[in-house]
Amino acid sequence: MKNRNEPSFRESVDLMFNRAVALMDLPPGLEEKIRVCNATYTVRFGVRLRGDIKTFTGYRSVHSEHMEPVKGGIRFAPSVNQDEVEALAALMTYKCALVEAPFGGSKGGLCIDPREYEEYELEQITRRFAYELAKRDLIHPSQNVPAPDMGTGEREMAWIADQYARMNTTDINARACVTGKPLNSGGISGRVEATGRGVQYALQEFFRDKRDMAKAGLEGSLDGKRIIVQGLGNVGYHAAKFLSEEDGARVIGIVEWDGGLFNASGLDVDGVRHWIMQNGGVKGYPDATYMENGAVLLEEECDILIPAALEGVINLSNAAKVKAPLIIEAANGPVTAGADDILREKGTVIIPDMYANAGGVTVSYFEWVKNLSHIRFGRMQRRQEEARHQLVIDELANLEQVMAGQWEMSAGFKDKYLKGAGELELVRSGLDDTMRIAYQSMRDVWHSRDDVDDLRTAAYLVSIGKVAQSYRAKGL
Numbered sequence: 158m159k160n161r162n163e164p165s166f167r168e169s170v171d172l173m174f175n176r177a178v179a180l181m182d183l184p185p186g187l188e189e190k191i192r193v194c195n196a197t198y199t200v201r202f203g204v205r206l207r208g209d210i211k212t213f214t215g216y217r218s219v220h221s222e223h224m225e226p227v228k229g230g231i232r233f234a235p236s237v238n239q240d241e242v243e244a245l246a247a248l249m250t251y252k253c254a255l256v257e258a259p260f261g262g263s264k265g266g267l268c269i270d271p272r273e274y275e276e277y278e279l280e281q282i283t284r285r286f287a288y289e290l291a292k293r294d295l296i297h298p299s300q301n302v303p304a305p306d307m308g309t310g311e312r313e314m315a316w317i318a319d320q321y322a323r324m325n326t327t328d329i330n331a332r333a334c335v336t337g338k339p340l341n342s343g344g345i346s347g348r349v350e351a352t353g354r355g356v357q358y359a360l361q362e363f364f365r366d367k368r369d370m371a372k373a374g375l376e377g378s379l380d381g382k383r384i385i386v387q388g389l390g391n392v393g394y395h396a397a398k399f400l401s402e403e404d405g406a407r408v409i410g411i412v413e414w415d416g417g418l419f420n421a422s423g424l425d426v427d428g429v430r431h432w433i434m435q436n437g438g439v440k441g442y443p444d445a446t447y448m449e450n451g452a453v454l455l456e457e458e459c460d461i462l463i464p465a466a467l468e469g470v471i472n473l474s475n476a477a478k479v480k481a482p483l484i485i486e487a488a489n490g491p492v493t494a495g496a497d498d499i500l501r502e503k504g505t506v507i508i509p510d511m512y513a514n515a516g517g518v519t520v521s522y523f524e525w526v527k528n529l530s531h532i533r534f535g536r537m538q539r540r541q542e543e544a545r546h547q548l549v550i551d552e553l554a555n556l557e558q559v560m561a562g563q564w565e566m567s568a569g570f571k572d573k574y575l576k577g578a579g580e581l582e583l584v585r586s587g588l589d590d591t592m593r594i595a596y597q598s599m600r601d602v603w604h605s606r607d608d609v610d611d612l613r614t615a616a617y618l619v620s621i622g623k624v625a626q627s628y629r630a631k632g633l
């Protein structure tokens with residue numbers, strides 16, 4: 158269980174930050190300016206529910222305003238506290254800088270167990286929280302743009318967007334006040350899958366470089382790699398699904414709140430997800446071995462471990478026992494600073510959270526741009542692109558006739574080539590590009606500096622460097 162020497166989440170983030178800045182030559186004043194959280198607003202508000210007034214506590218923390226708006230999700234969980242919200246806001250600053258999403262870092266949270274409330278009650282609570290934040294410009298298209306996080310999703314974002322619009326009836330950009338909205342309320346295709354998709358793209362990029370694989374003692378490709386995923390929520394589910402269905406990886410273990418499932422020949426990710434939806438947990442799933450203490454699966458033999466739920470799940474109590482040579486942090490802060498030291502010493506390669514789960518905010522960035530431009534991506538060029546491709550196909554069809562029997566177009570080529578890119582294809586392409594470029598910037602530092610032996614430090618170096626540049630340019 159939790160060790161007394163274990164730093165808090167925020168301390169962990171600060172320790173990792175300090176390790177990186179020790180390798181930079183930033184003026185101490187600037188270093189401090191970047192590290193500290195600018196402001197945290199705490200709100201307590203009452204909502205009349207079930208004949209009584211119930212008081213809720215919520216936070217919105219702004220870590221850095223070197224770029225505005227600031228960006229970051231809103232979490233609904235009973236464990237939400239100021240320390241956690243501030244740590245998550247700091248991670249947002251570094252994450253956005255690393256993937257070049259033009260935002261500062263922020264995060265919000267509401268202490269609530271959403272399962273205790275009916276949908277109409279949750280709507281009332283969410284709208285009231287949104288009102289409190291919007292009133293202070295902590296929800297605003299050009300100041301502060303929330304998004305989903307643990308315990309929230311499209312539904313909550315739609316309520317928030319509508320609440321903001323009601324309070325700002327003449328704001329033509331009102332929809333850009335929050336991202337992660339449903340498609341019919343100004344959302345974008347591919348946002349729900351984005352974080353999991355980003356994890357997939359990150360791993361694909363890792364497996365493109367033999368030097369990276371060698372660091373983890375791995376070889377080949379993602380095909381056949383054994384994966385254990387902790388948390389089959391939105392992020393874990395999409396990552397596991399895409400990696401198994403599209404890259405040929407084998408998901409041998411899934412850890413959920415009520416236990417773990419193991420099957421050496423691979424689990425059916427959709428099957429397990431469906432089972433959880435029906436039964437509330439993994440217990441009883443037929444095609445796997447069930448264990449009540451699911452956490453033991455974190456210590457099981459596998460090639461890639463994907464913690465995709467809570468922070469601090471790999472800590473001083475279990476880090477030494479983790480056997481996976483490669484960990485990709487799909488969640489925020491799943492490895493504590495102490496565990497990070499142990500794992501680095503063992504040579505475990507960790508693809509850090511600020512990069513690994515940045516797919517969410519990347520597609521949020523696309524959604525925000527879409528809202529501000531008031532047009533769906535691809536709407537202007539898709540058919541024109543298809544028409545030009547049709548010209549090529551017609552030419553090739555002529556050639557086929559001339560060559561009669563000697564040459565023909567390969568099966569499926571025509572359909573694939575003719576299809577112009579719609580919004581989803583463009584979003585995926587933009588996300589893939591973003592994840593590759595950001596990874597390459599970390600990789601360059603990792604391989605070129607003798608004093609950097611892990612990807613997390615490399616990630617911090619890149620992102621702190623960018624934030625510092627931005628402060629310097631502003632004359633601060």
Ligand code: GLU
Nearest residue numbers: 229230304306517518521
């Ligand atoms: N909550 C997500 C994160 O931690 C998404 C943030 C966003 O899209 O702004 O990165």
